[in-house]
Amino acid sequence: MARPKLPFEFLVALRFLREGRMQTALILLGVTGGVAVIVFLSQLISQLQATIIDRVLGSQAHVVMRPLEEANQRALNDPASIAVIEPRAQRLRSIDQWEAMVKLAEAQPRVVAVSPVVSGPAFALRGRASKSVALMGVDADRYRRIVKMDGYMTRGTFHVEGTNAIIGIELAKDLGVTVGDKVFVRAAGGRDELLQITGLFDIGNKDLNRRWVFTTMKLAQSLLDLPGGVSNIDITVTDIFDAQDVSERLQAGSGLTVDSWMTTNSQLLAALRNQTVSNNLIRSFVIVIVALGISSVLVVSVVQKQKEIGILRAMGTSSNRIMGIFLLQGGLVGFTGALAGVGLAWGLLQFFSSVYRTGDGAPLFQPQLDTGIALSAALIALVVGVLAALIPARRAAKMDPVQAIRA
């Protein structure tokens, strides 16, 4: 056996832990379980949330600017007169000064992409089939930064020019057409055009696959009778949770109606928040329980090691170093438990991702472990271990060496 290499505090802390086999094993098990639960839950929930958000925002702009709705004004603003005001039917209108609005949006901090869109209702006709569709006149280069169309294309590329059109796979099936075929489109106002299909997309949403027909802005403008105008401006922001903030600032700056995905999906957002809150609650309780476990084991250990503490003091160990030995024990237990816990969480993720699958057989979540989550859990366990050891360590440090030796 070689001479011990570790510094004094480590050496003694490790020996003390090794000596208290059963206690050490039990508390390590506790920390491991706690860390595993925290890591597993955090990983699972963050992945599920990311998937849900991804699905929702996969075909939606983070922020959308629209013209204000038209409202009737009372000519006589006399409270004594009785008036019945009928809400006006909203016709398709262009955003006033939309070029200026695009510039305004682009100038905002945290805005990544801005894309003006000319959209309105139309019918796609072929033979005796007639399908109601949404015309989407876009600048392809701008729009692909709002909705990642490139990733959804099943045939052709996301590029529009002239009388070319890109339609969804469901619409193609309904009309019995494919790339290279032509389809006749008639807008609500009666204008029509024969479009050449150059691409098919699958957004993962049947409704949108059936409705969206992408053309150039110019073509959509003429079909929808919005010469030179756009019906809405789509915006992408850096962090999806900044969307509300950005939309409020844009609303104030532009005077238009501005909605973020967070308001249009407020129920989803509330559900996600509830999930996060309950996750945090579980995490906090687990941390507290783990801390209490470490603390109580070390309190017992201090009592059991009284004599050793007294001997070490008599041999010239300061009370601060005695304290260090017990803090170190807490830290070691926390850290080792964290490593084992991360390992266990990884195992759980592997297991459950192979057990739980979506309808089409794909895993419900990915078995990968996020390094950030693992590292922060390990760090928290380390800190909690040291903090939990604080009370027992202070007790050990305060112990009177003479009493301790006599005990």
Place this chain on the structure above:
Amino acid sequence: MTAIVSLRGLRKSYGVGTPVETEVLHGIDIELAEGEFCALIGPSGSGKSTLLNLIGLLERPTSGDLAIAGSETAGLKEQALTVLRGRHIGFVFQFHHLLPAFTALENVMMPSIIEQGVATADAEAISRDLLLRVGLKGHEHKKANQLSGGQQQRVAIARALSRSPRLILADEPTGNLDTHTADDIFALLREFNRERGSACLIVTHDPRLAARCDRRIELVDGRVAHVSSA
């Protein structure tokens, strides 16, 4: 001759400020010379162990002066006392008090590990040599509780000597050993005292052993009752 320990009017009370306040040492004046081999005798409850703990800086006196190796201890902080204790004093307790989680060799090295922060090669060499000297060659890597009582006390003596302290305080070092083993242990202490010049203050109940010391200090009821030289 310089004094390694010097006590003047040392008093110790327990329960100070409470109704059960009791003074156990009533003004002790003792000087212990460098290299002196001295027995501290007296009946149970006479305050021998308390006096030893005070000299060992494990407890603080209620009043009076206590100097170790020329350093007055009255004004020193806890930390400074710890350093002084580590540097100059080695303890041998009645029940040896080895650290059960460590081997014999590690126990002997411990005072040095405490001072240096890690186990050095020097400390290992010194400790191995000491174990050889106390007759424990081959037992270096046994855990403390795998050794017999006499062996454990030998380890404790080796440990007390490992940093060549100028003062060894032994509280009934042979108290729980049979006569033969007790003689061996005592002889060992005496041998190291002669060879290395470490002063020894030995609390003992055994008049035979006390008679073999340079000087005997007898405590009765917390006072020095009698001092005799060999």
